[in-house]
Amino acid sequence: MTKSELIAQIANGNPHLYQRDVERIVTNIFEEISKALGKGDRVELRGFGAFSVKHRDSRVGRNPRTGASVAVAEKAVPYFKTGKQLRDQLNG
Amino acid sequence: MSETITRAQLAEAIYQEVGLSRNESADLLELVLKELTQALLKGETVKISSFGSFSVRQKGQRVGRNPKTGDEVPILPRKVLVFRPSQLLKARIRQGFAERRQPGADSQAKPAAAS
Numbered sequence: 001m002t003k004s005e006l007i008a009q010i011a012n013g014n015p016h017l018y019q020r021d022v023e024r025i026v027t028n029i030f031e032e033i034s035k036a037l038g039k040g041d042r043v044e045l046r047g048f049g050a051f052s053v054k055h056r057d058s059r060v061g062r063n064p065r066t067g068a069s070v071a072v073a074e075k076a077v078p079y080f081k082t083g084k085q086l087r088d089q090l091n092g
Numbered sequence: 093m094s095e096t097i098t099r100a101q102l103a104e105a106i107y108q109e110v111g112l113s114r115n116e117s118a119d120l121l122e123l124v125l126k127e128l129t130q131a132l133l134k135g136e137t138v139k140i141s142s143f144g145s146f147s148v149r150q151k152g153q154r155v156g157r158n159p160k161t162g163d164e165v166p167i168l169p170r171k172v173l174v175f176r177p178s179q180l181l182k183a184r185i186r187q188g189f190a191e192r193r194q195p196g197a198d199s200q201a202k203p204a205a206a207s
Contacts, residue, residue: 003141006138043098045098047125078185080146080177
């Protein structure tokens with residue numbers, strides 16, 4: 001399923017909404033989550049899962065081709081933890 | 093200080109953006125999550141451009157250990173949900189992090205905040 005399929009699906013089930021508005025809603029949801037993560041905030045959607053930002057320390061990496069050491073700077077990476085309810089549903 | 097965003101704030105953002113009622117905004121957020129969940133339960137991969145993709149991965153059986161007693165316990169085959177963030181989302185988070193570490197390009201001497 002892609003974002004546009006998701007939008008079409010919701011628009012079909014809600015004929016009182018303009019497809020354009022559904023598109024804005026869906027875009028807005030993912031934009032708000034991205035924005036929060038950019039600020040270092042956590043987004044928790046009970047039952048579905050939680051998005052958070054994890055810190056990675058700087059480390060010495062290696063170029064796998066040459067074996068040369070390269071410094072990798074510290075950084076932050078997105079992380080998603082599946083909610084309990086969804087995890088159980090997947091194995092239900 | 094890092095905050096936790098929940099359904100309430102996301103629904104509020106929809107309300108501000110689209111001008112549906114607060115109730116309907118909350119219902120639509122729920123509907124989006126429900127559609128995502130249903131697609132994933134069917135085993136579909138969900139791709140949200142510029143955000144990331146969700147997919148279901150089948151894990152085989154393996155031997156685990158009870159960390160308290162050291163006993164071997166089989167971990168049964170199961171399905172797990174994997175989220176792969178897009179390059180754009182990763183870049184955004186990395187950039188936001190760098191800016192919090194060094195507000196302003198020329199204040200490099202500022203010590204890094206304890207995390």
